[in-house]
Amino acid sequence: MKAHTIAIVEDHILLSQAIASLVDSxxxxxxxxxxxxxxxxxxxxxxxxxxxxxxxxxxNMPILNGIETTEIVKNEYPEVKVIALSVEENDTTIIKMLKAGAKGYLLKDVEKDILELALLETVKHGYYHTKDVSNILINSLNSDDSGKIQLKDREIEFIIHTCSEMTYKEIAEKMFLSPKTIDGYRDNLFQKLHVKNRIGLVLYAIKNGIYKI
Amino acid sequence: MKAHTIAIVEDHILLSQAIASLVDSxxxxxxxxxxxxxxxxxxxxxxxxxxxxxxxxxxNMPILNGIETTEIVKNEYPEVKVIALSVEENDTTIIKMLKAGAKGYLLKDVEKDILELALLETVKHGYYHTKDVSNILINSLNSDDSGKIQLKDREIEFIIHTCSEMTYKEIAEKMFLSPKTIDGYRDNLFQKLHVKNRIGLVLYAIKNGIYKI
DNA sequence: TTAAAAAAGGGGAAAAACACCCCTTAAATA
DNA sequence: TATTTAAGGGGTGTTTTTCCCCTTTTTTAA
Structure with missing residues (x-):
C-alpha cells in the first residue's frame, strides 16, 4: 500500500491529469x-x-486562486501541507504564497525527481524548498524590508484606470478627484515605481498582477 | 509492443515529464x-x-518557438505529424500554427482521453481537431478574411519601442526616421487596432505576444 | 502631545502626445 | 499601363502629460 495521498489543484485539466499520472508513478x-x-x-x-x-x-487559477485557497486550507485543515506549483517566477507571488501557508514552492521547470523529493521531504520534515526559491526568500529578507513597495488602495485604483486607456481627466471624474490630485498620484507613483511614463505604470501593473489582461 | 512513438517538446521540464508519463500510460x-x-x-x-x-x-517556447519549429519539421521530415499543445486560446496563434503545418491543436485544458483520441486519430487519419479549434478555424475563414490585422515589420518595431517607455522622438532616432513619420505610424496603428492611445498599443502588443514582459 | 510625515488639494508652464490635413516616390499588382 | 499600396515626410493645431512649485489637513510617530 502506498503511504501518502496527494490532491492536485490545477485549472488546465490535461496538465492536472498529466501530473497525476506522474505522481502516481x-x-x-x-x-x-x-x-x-x-x-x-x-x-x-x-x-x-x-x-x-x-x-x-x-x-494562477480562475474562481479561487492558489494564494486565497492556501490561506483557507491552512486555517481549516492545518494538518494538510500545501506545495505550490507554478510557472510564475515572480518574487512577490512566491512570497505571498509562502505567507499564505504553502510548505513548498516548485517551479514547473524542475525535474520530476525534484517533485518526488519535495513530496518526500514535505511528509518527513514538513517543508521543502528548491535552491532558487530559497535564494528569493533570502534576498527578500535581506533587502532591508523596505524593498516591498506598498501601494495604497487608491493608488491601485488609479493604476487600473490608467491601464484602461483613460486620460487623467477621465480618471479624475471617475475617482471624484481634481485632475490636479490625479497629477499628484501619477508623479508619486512614477518616483515610487521608478518608471518614466504611463507606459511604465502599465507594465508594472501587468507584471505585478495589478492589472490583468 | 506499442505501436507508435511520440516526442514531446515543452520548455517546462516538469510538465514535459508529466505529459510523458501520461502518454506512456x-x-x-x-x-x-x-x-x-x-x-x-x-x-x-x-x-x-x-x-x-x-x-x-x-x-510558446524560448530559443525556437513552436511555430518556427513546426515549419522546419514539416519541410525536413514531412512524414512526422506535429500536434500543437498550448494554453494559448489566441486565434491568430492557432491559425499560424496550423499554417506552419501542425496536424492538430490541443488546448491544455482538454481531458486526457481527448489527447489519446487525438493521437489515435492522427495516426489513423493524419489529423485531429477539437470542436473548439474547428470553430475558431471556421470563424476565421468566414470572417471575410479581412478579419486578420496584418502588421508590418516596421510597425512591430515601432510598437516594441513604444512598449519600452520611449518617447516618439526617441523612437524616431532609434529607427532613423523623422518624428513625423513616427506620427504617421502611430496614427495608422491607432486606427488599425482600434485603440485610443499609447496604452492601448501596449496592451495590444502584450495580448498578441508582440511585446513580452 | 507635539513634531514630522503623509494625504489631499492645486497652479503654471513646458514637453509630449494626439488629430487631421497634406505631399512625394517607389514598388507591387491588376 | 493604370492603380493601388507601402514607406517616408510636412504643417498646424489641440489636448494630454509631465514636471516643477505650493497650501492645508490628517495621520503617524517620537
Missing amino acids: FKDFNVLYTCKNGKELLTKLKTPSNIPDIILMDV | FKDFNVLYTCKNGKELLTKLKTPSNIPDIILMDV
Missing part, C-alpha cells in the same frame, strides 16, 4: 483526486475521506 | 524522448532512430 504517493480550482477543492475537503496529506496547488 | 503510444525547445528537437531528429511518429509541441 512515484513509489510512495497516490493521487486521491484532481480539481480545477480552489472552490472545487474546498468542496471536496468537506468529506473527511477526501483530506489528502499534501495538496499540489497551482497559483 | 496510453496503450498504443510510447514516448521516445522529451526536449526543452525546438533547437533541441532539431538536433535530436538528425539521428534517424529518433524520428517519432508524432511530435507533441508546445507553442
Whole structure:
C-alpha cells in the first residue's frame, strides 16, 4: 500500500491529469483526486475521506486562486501541507504564497525527481524548498524590508484606470478627484515605481498582477 | 509492443515529464524522448532512430518557438505529424500554427482521453481537431478574411519601442526616421487596432505576444 | 502631545502626445 | 499601363502629460 495521498489543484485539466499520472508513478504517493480550482477543492475537503496529506496547488487559477485557497486550507485543515506549483517566477507571488501557508514552492521547470523529493521531504520534515526559491526568500529578507513597495488602495485604483486607456481627466471624474490630485498620484507613483511614463505604470501593473489582461 | 512513438517538446521540464508519463500510460503510444525547445528537437531528429511518429509541441517556447519549429519539421521530415499543445486560446496563434503545418491543436485544458483520441486519430487519419479549434478555424475563414490585422515589420518595431517607455522622438532616432513619420505610424496603428492611445498599443502588443514582459 | 510625515488639494508652464490635413516616390499588382 | 499600396515626410493645431512649485489637513510617530 502506498503511504501518502496527494490532491492536485490545477485549472488546465490535461496538465492536472498529466501530473497525476506522474505522481502516481512515484513509489510512495497516490493521487486521491484532481480539481480545477480552489472552490472545487474546498468542496471536496468537506468529506473527511477526501483530506489528502499534501495538496499540489497551482497559483494562477480562475474562481479561487492558489494564494486565497492556501490561506483557507491552512486555517481549516492545518494538518494538510500545501506545495505550490507554478510557472510564475515572480518574487512577490512566491512570497505571498509562502505567507499564505504553502510548505513548498516548485517551479514547473524542475525535474520530476525534484517533485518526488519535495513530496518526500514535505511528509518527513514538513517543508521543502528548491535552491532558487530559497535564494528569493533570502534576498527578500535581506533587502532591508523596505524593498516591498506598498501601494495604497487608491493608488491601485488609479493604476487600473490608467491601464484602461483613460486620460487623467477621465480618471479624475471617475475617482471624484481634481485632475490636479490625479497629477499628484501619477508623479508619486512614477518616483515610487521608478518608471518614466504611463507606459511604465502599465507594465508594472501587468507584471505585478495589478492589472490583468 | 506499442505501436507508435511520440516526442514531446515543452520548455517546462516538469510538465514535459508529466505529459510523458501520461502518454506512456496510453496503450498504443510510447514516448521516445522529451526536449526543452525546438533547437533541441532539431538536433535530436538528425539521428534517424529518433524520428517519432508524432511530435507533441508546445507553442510558446524560448530559443525556437513552436511555430518556427513546426515549419522546419514539416519541410525536413514531412512524414512526422506535429500536434500543437498550448494554453494559448489566441486565434491568430492557432491559425499560424496550423499554417506552419501542425496536424492538430490541443488546448491544455482538454481531458486526457481527448489527447489519446487525438493521437489515435492522427495516426489513423493524419489529423485531429477539437470542436473548439474547428470553430475558431471556421470563424476565421468566414470572417471575410479581412478579419486578420496584418502588421508590418516596421510597425512591430515601432510598437516594441513604444512598449519600452520611449518617447516618439526617441523612437524616431532609434529607427532613423523623422518624428513625423513616427506620427504617421502611430496614427495608422491607432486606427488599425482600434485603440485610443499609447496604452492601448501596449496592451495590444502584450495580448498578441508582440511585446513580452 | 507635539513634531514630522503623509494625504489631499492645486497652479503654471513646458514637453509630449494626439488629430487631421497634406505631399512625394517607389514598388507591387491588376 | 493604370492603380493601388507601402514607406517616408510636412504643417498646424489641440489636448494630454509631465514636471516643477505650493497650501492645508490628517495621520503617524517620537
